[in-house]
Amino acid sequence: MGGSYEYGEIPISLDSEGDFIDDEYVFKYSWHAKALAITLASGSLGEWTLDESRHARECLPPKDYKNFSYYERWLASLVNLLVNKKIVSLKEIIRFSKLVDDKNSQNYLNKSLKLDKRAWLSQNVKKDLSIGSSSSRKINIKPAFKKGDLVRTVLKNPNTIQGGHTRLPSYAMGKKGVVTKYRGIHVFPDKNAHSFGEKPLPLYTIEFNFSELWPSENESSHDIICLDLWEPYFKKQT
């Protein structure tokens, strides 16, 4: 997505003075709020990692990804995860789709009186959200790079799995940059998104010049893009 040429103006508006109008609701529709909350509550069942859920969104059929709004993408990938992890079945999806579609029926409102032991209890929600789950790991790996090192990113998706998840954006593949900060050891999404475990690795912030990333663009060439990249994403410049 980053750098793609197919997109137009940002969907915002300015007032007559040329100032940004902040008319944003946290949730524009109540189903947006529900989609977010159900996604978070389902994630807390512990059946998939955050990286897996990101990858599930990336794996939506391109046509759906393009046509769906933001929370529709969340919903679609949530259903795919729920089915693929065998938490719900396709038969159940079909049955409940019919139930809610039937205006005369209120059957779908029947909720279980007993909560599954994995369910996220309301008394834990606030506390758990205020803790979160850090990707930082205190393990003994010596970082191979340091501030000031000149590096070049790899030419293609560094994930050895075909079409696998990676955080190296395609616009920054095969580009020269400089290490500006070592950020510690962090869970490696390329593995964690595919059930291979966390496999934590050193993470760095790397700066790229605009002229390196976009040689044919005419915006100011002294501007900079900073990316957080794991060690397997780049090599020493030679």
Added chain:
Amino acid sequence: MGKVKNNNHHNHHSLLPSDPELRVKTIESLLLSKGLIDPDSIEEIIDLYENKIGPQNGAKVIAKAWTDNEFKKRLITNATSAIAELGFTGRQGENIIVVENTEKIHNIIVCTLCSCYPWPVLGIPPSWYKSDEYRARTVREPRKVLEEFGLKIDSNKIIKVWDSTSELRYLVLPQRPNNTERLNEEELSKLVTRNSMIGTGLPKVYK
């Protein structure tokens, strides 16, 4: 009903109703019927992000940094722990980095891969931040993007675009507006806009 076949693991969602509201209702009622979600938890999550966790938190952090130099130093060196002093911690903000705007540098935050954003200080991202337009263009033509927000950045300034590719989350520390020496922390926090903490805007002008 016989065995349902659907061999594409990424296409199960096509079985859902077409109206997104009904799609949510389908998933919600199915999960409720199986006891997999606690309905009170759903209400609690929505209430937290609708009413309690939002850019008003970040504004307090910025106003404190403008008035307390020691806090500002801690904020630049370890933002996560400095921000935790004000009680803002947790999901999607476990590792926060604060980047400071100066006379020479203007910072702007984006996530080209999805929509990563520092939730404990800014809440749920606004829809434009999640839009494909913002995600696609900010890393290629940030100056044009900023002009659409009504912001023209001097050509002598360096623009630094931070693409949130890891679990580090970024917050911009904007420059304190002129003529605000007499304002206290609370008054200053009212000048801090959400966009000024993302880099697509500046704090409000004080007259």
